[in-house]
Amino acid sequence: MNLHAWQRDLQACILTASDQIQQPLNKGNISREREIAIYADGYFLRLAEALQSNYPALFQILGDDDFYSLARAYLHAHPSSQPSIRWFGNQLATFLAQEAPYASVPIFAELATFEWALRHTIDAADTPLLTLENLQGIPDQDWGLLHFKLHPSLSILSLQWNAPKVWQALMAEETPPEPQIYPQPYLVWRKPDLTINWRSANPAEIHALNLLASGENFSSICEALLNDDINDVPLVAAGFLRVWIEQGIIAAA
Structure with missing residues (x-):
């Protein structure tokens, strides 16, 4: 058996519990089955x-035994496929929302969604930030024609439970508080000082951010905020933009 075939078969034994390798892996008294295990x-x-x-x-929340049972079930449904272990777990929130018995406790999926967004801020790409001084000469x-770009670390979440409080x-x-239905949008991002930040947001702000993310000027x-029955739209939109810049949510073009 050549080295490539041996490595392939060993991988299959580890990942799928197949029985493709017949000879011991090492010389000694340990059985082949035990070595692979x-x-x-x-x-x-x-x-x-x-x-x-x-x-x-x-x-x-789950504790050692239940969490490791979850890990085995998740690994079976979503085998690791990325070179970096950092990405193992990127489908956990969806798995929890769809698979029994976890789907019967919806805050599990929302807590996973929130924690993954927090994790994303750590290694999201860096980029220069827009400053208020950048806008002074416009x-x-x-x-009206200006376009703005969100910082790569920003996640916009629409949560239905009190997962952030938990x-x-x-x-x-x-x-932790008992799980409660608490519909609320949240923003999660990395601040300029490299700390993780998160806060709630109102629907109008989320609407504006989603439009900004889609490339709208x-x-x-402002026109969309008019449809949201916002009074004094220019002042509100300018206020949003000022807060986003001060909090490090808007990237320089």
Whole structure:
């Protein structure tokens, strides 16, 4: 057997519990089955540790045994396919929302959504930020044509449960509140000082941000806010833009 075929068969044994390798892996008294089991257990435990690192609040809620049962079920449904272990877990929120018994507790999926957004801020691409000084020289007649770009670390979440409050309590080592339906949009992003930030947002602000993300210009955003029954739209839109710039949400063009 050549090296490539041996490596392929060993991988199959570890990932799918197949029985393609017949000879022992090493000389010694350990059986072939036990040798492969050691590799397979080590592979799973490393992936489970990655999930635990990315979803610490979910791990605390479920506890060791249930979380590792979740990790095995998730690995079976979504085998790791990326060179970097960082991306293992990117489908966990969808898995929790769709698969029994986790789907019966919808806050699990929303907590995973929130924690993945927090994790995304850490290694999202960096980019220069727009400043208020950048806007000072723009003629009034050109404002309507302006386009703005969101910072790559920003996630816009539409949550239906109090997952952020549960996460906040768990991270502070406090007793978390009971799961409650609490529809609320949230923004999660990395601040200029490299700290993670998140806050709630009102529907009009989310509408404006989504339009901005889709490439609409400032004039189109103001027109859309008119349809949202916003009073004094120019003042509101300018206020949104000022807050976004001050909080480091808008990237320089």
